[in-house]
Amino acid sequence: MSGGDGSNCVEIAALSGGRRAVRDSEGRSGPVLVFASGEWDPFVDGVKTGEFD
Structure with missing residues (x-):
């Protein structure tokens, strides 16, 4: 996964x-x-909903 600029990749x-x-x-x-x-799955759902922002 990447933010597109290559700086936040996992x-x-x-x-x-x-x-x-x-x-x-x-x-x-x-x-x-x-x-x-x-x-x-709960982690991914939390990322999608902004829980960790």
Whole structure:
């Protein structure tokens, strides 16, 4: 996912058990945020509705 200008990019990977991993595409050796299977959809919904702005 990207903001279009290449400055706010993240990579998302599907993991076993329905989990998702998210990391900064420019900091590949940095931390990874892993969402449990039931957490991903509510997180995406929160992003779409501006919950984290």
